[in-house]
Amino acid sequence: MNCAEFQRDLPLIIDTGGTESQEEHLRTCDVCRGLVGDLRYIAEQAKLLIPMLEPSPEVWNGIEEKLRREGLVKPVQARRP
Amino acid sequence: MAIRKTAEPEENVEVLRASAPAPQLVSTPDTVPKRPYLNTPKKMLASGMSEAEAIERAKDGDGGCFEALYGMHKRRVYSLCLRMTGNTAEAEDLTQEAFLQLYRKIATFRGESAFSTWLHRLAVNVVLMHLRKKGLPEVSLQETLEPAEEDGPKKDIGSQDQVLAGSIDRVNLERAIESLPPGYRIIFVLHDIEGYEHNEIAEMMGCSIGNSKSQLHKARMKLRDLLKVTRVEKAASKR
Numbered sequence: 001m002n003c004a005e006f007q008r009d010l011p012l013i014i015d016t017g018g019t020e021s022q023e024e025h026l027r028t029c030d031v032c033r034g035l036v037g038d039l040r041y042i043a044e045q046a047k048l049l050i051p052m053l054e055p056s057p058e059v060w061n062g063i064e065e066k067l068r069r070e071g072l073v074k075p076v077q078a079r080r081p
Numbered sequence: 082m083a084i085r086k087t088a089e090p091e092e093n094v095e096v097l098r099a100s101a102p103a104p105q106l107v108s109t110p111d112t113v114p115k116r117p118y119l120n121t122p123k124k125m126l127a128s129g130m131s132e133a134e135a136i137e138r139a140k141d142g143d144g145g146c147f148e149a150l151y152g153m154h155k156r157r158v159y160s161l162c163l164r165m166t167g168n169t170a171e172a173e174d175l176t177q178e179a180f181l182q183l184y185r186k187i188a189t190f191r192g193e194s195a196f197s198t199w200l201h202r203l204a205v206n207v208v209l210m211h212l213r214k215k216g217l218p219e220v221s222l223q224e225t226l227e228p229a230e231e232d233g234p235k236k237d238i239g240s241q242d243q244v245l246a247g248s249i250d251r252v253n254l255e256r257a258i259e260s261l262p263p264g265y266r267i268i269f270v271l272h273d274i275e276g277y278e279h280n281e282i283a284e285m286m287g288c289s290i291g292n293s294k295s296q297l298h299k300a301r302m303k304l305r306d307l308l309k310v311t312r313v314e315k316a317a318s319k320r
Contacts (some may be wrong), residue, residue, distance in 0.1 A: 011298035038245045039301045042308070045249050046258075046273035051160035052251075055176050059159070060151060062177045063184075064144075072184055073144030 001025040006032050014039060136196055140188050147187075151180055154197060158204045164270045165208045167259045175211055179204040205271065209285060212267070245305065248312055257307040265300035272297050 001021045006013075006029070013022055014036070026033055067073050130138075130146070132153065138146040158179050163172035183200055190199055258266060258274075271277045271285070272293070279293040286293065 011294050014298070015294060034244045035305075038305050039298075041244075041246045041249070042254075042301050042304050043273050045254055046269070047276070049251065049254065049274055051156040053160050053163060054156050055159040055173050059155070059173050059177050059180075060148070063151065063180050064148075066177075066181055067144065067147070067184060073142050073147065 003029060003032055007035070010035070010039075132196060133192075136187065136190065139184070140190075147184055150183075154200055155180075157197070158200065161201065161204055161270070161275065162208055164255075164258060164274065165205075165267055166212070167263075167266065171211070175204075175208050178211075179207045182207060201275070205275075205277075205285060209267075212263075243312075245308055245312075249308055253308060253311050254304075257304050257311065260307060261300055261303055264296055265303055268293055268296040269300035269304070273301075 001024070003025075006022060006025045009022065018026065026036060130149070132150070135146040135149050139150060155176065159172060159176045162175040162179070163169065166172050166175065179200075182203055186203070190196065258269065261269060267286070268282060271282050272279065277285075279290045279297075282288075282293045283290045
């Protein structure tokens with residue numbers, strides 16, 4: 001197996017695992033080993049990207065206004081004296 | 082009418098792994114949770130009310146509880162919208178639309194899946210609908226979203242650079258994702274960040290599973306190129 005053959009099947013290899021000859025190529029080829037390592041690293045880092053960003057207050061203001069206009073929320077009950 | 086403020090947003094903590102394990106030719110291991118920020122056993126609002134209780138009250142039209150649910154989920158929905166569109170104004174509009182749809186449909190939520198999963202799927206559909214209106218095809222993702230050859234990932238045959246492991250920070254990764262061509266970016270966000278399976282993506286996008294896999298691979302290859310360029314530029318600026 002050469003690099004071209006290995007890399008042609010890479011999506012499948014990463015998805016379902018490699019055959020014996022692909023495993024053998026990975027053990028002996030620094031280029032393909034580096035490539036597989038990078039792709040796995042990117043996928044792992046992406047999984048760790050948590051939602052950090054917050055929408056501006058205008059987003060809630062817009063929602064509140066539309067809900068009010070559509071009459072979808074109940075008015076807050078006035079407290080008894 | 083006033084909608085009471087009942088909850089503060091969840092605090093999220095930035096986490097990035099410092100190094101990567103050695104590559105293996107097996108499917109991605111389960112050691113890293115698909116959506117780690119969802120692993121909360123029981124969600125409680127700042128008021129002490131459970132999320133389930135807030136959902137039931139929101140179904141009855143309690144605006145305060147709806148705002149509390151918004152506070153709890155807004156970051157996740159907004160981040161999804163922003164990563165999928167790459168545009169702040171669009172992301173805010175879509176976040177608003179997703180929560181409006183949520184409120185209109187919340188009575189149909191039966192608790193068969195987690196509320197966050199249900200809301201998230203709703204938000205994905207809102208974004209995809211918007212992108213379709215802008216020209217995203219329902220079926221042939223390959224033909225119309227395929228970036229030009231010069232935009233695509235380069236083959237790596239016969240070349241060897243330093244590996245990326247340990248060199249990616251969150252900001253650079255977010256930037257690289259943002260600069261991906263739209264077709265690559267959407268699949269990458271849905272699969273690698275949001276944790277959807279290829280069959281789910283294929284169903285949502287109206288494409289084949291093979292197409293989804295192919296786009297994901299190209300997206301990762303393209304990201305690798307972008308991140309390597311970023312690293313070279315960073316190193317050059319230090320000299």
